[in-house]
Amino acid sequence: MLALDIRNVSKKYEHFHLKNVSFQLEKGYIMGFIGSNGAGKTTTIKSILNLIRLDSGEIHIMGKNMDQHEVELKQEIGSAFGDINFYTRTKVRTLTNVIKPFYKNWDDDTYHKYLKKFNLIEDKKISELSTGMKVKYSLALALSHGAKLLILDEPTSGLDPVARDNLLDIFRELVQDGEISILFSTHITSDLEKCADFITFMHNGKIINSAEKEEFVDAYRLLSGTKEQLNLVKEQLISYKTNLFGFTGLIHTKDFDSSQNVKSAIPNLEEIMIYCSKKEDTQDV
């Protein structure tokens, strides 16, 4: 079953166009959503949550159209934004009491279980929570109302490596029994190497690729070699950079001819992002 099915979503702002965005997330998995600044990740996330009006396209969550079942589906969705700063002088307990009546499946036992697990103290003011604690508080709220789809916008940004690792472990634990699915955007691609099952890569408002992580990476090879070798492969490269000794460039695995004896390696997500973005930027000029 699909937890999330985004079909041909478009949204035009004065200087930005989200163009026919489509991708799917299977129930019980984690999808990492990557792309450079201004790629359109937050706009896509806001579209999913119905926080902005779409020009065209459809969002289906757990098989139901978000437009037609928004009230019901909002019970199933939990969201967190890395830079949340709401009701800063309010205590955790007070904010929870404001939020919980909106959720018919709210469970106090689950809420207290997660407060304990995440070491959150109800007497603290929101402003006294660290960035990581704020994300954990959002997660505790989402899980207490039985959210099955977590949509998280840069939840790990601003966290130190230990706190990040801890949060990634929590994400893996949450999807373990196959009921909860997570979509999270990030610039920290190493987080995704650790914890994502699927990767969706967006650039300039378009989806460049969305696939299972190993398949996503395997579709590319990173080539390096001399300037003479560059001439052999230049036409097939997605983009490349030259240096004193020669070049490094990215190629689609299907276009790579190993008989040319050019050194090749499996790229990491960051390299894929950099070289694919470079190509798109060149083409868009």
Ligand SMILES: Nc1ncnc2c1ncn2[C@@H]1O[C@H](COP(=O)(O)OP(=O)(O)OP(=O)(O)O)[C@@H](O)[C@H]1O
């Ligand atoms: N309400 C709005 N009105 C006009 N333009 C907007 C609005 N919201 C976002 N944009 C523009 O849409 C583009 C995409 O922004 P978005 O926040 O979706 O990118 P992002 O991929 O989340 O970037 P980042 O990684 O920096 O958070 C940007 O150029 C931004 O200025």
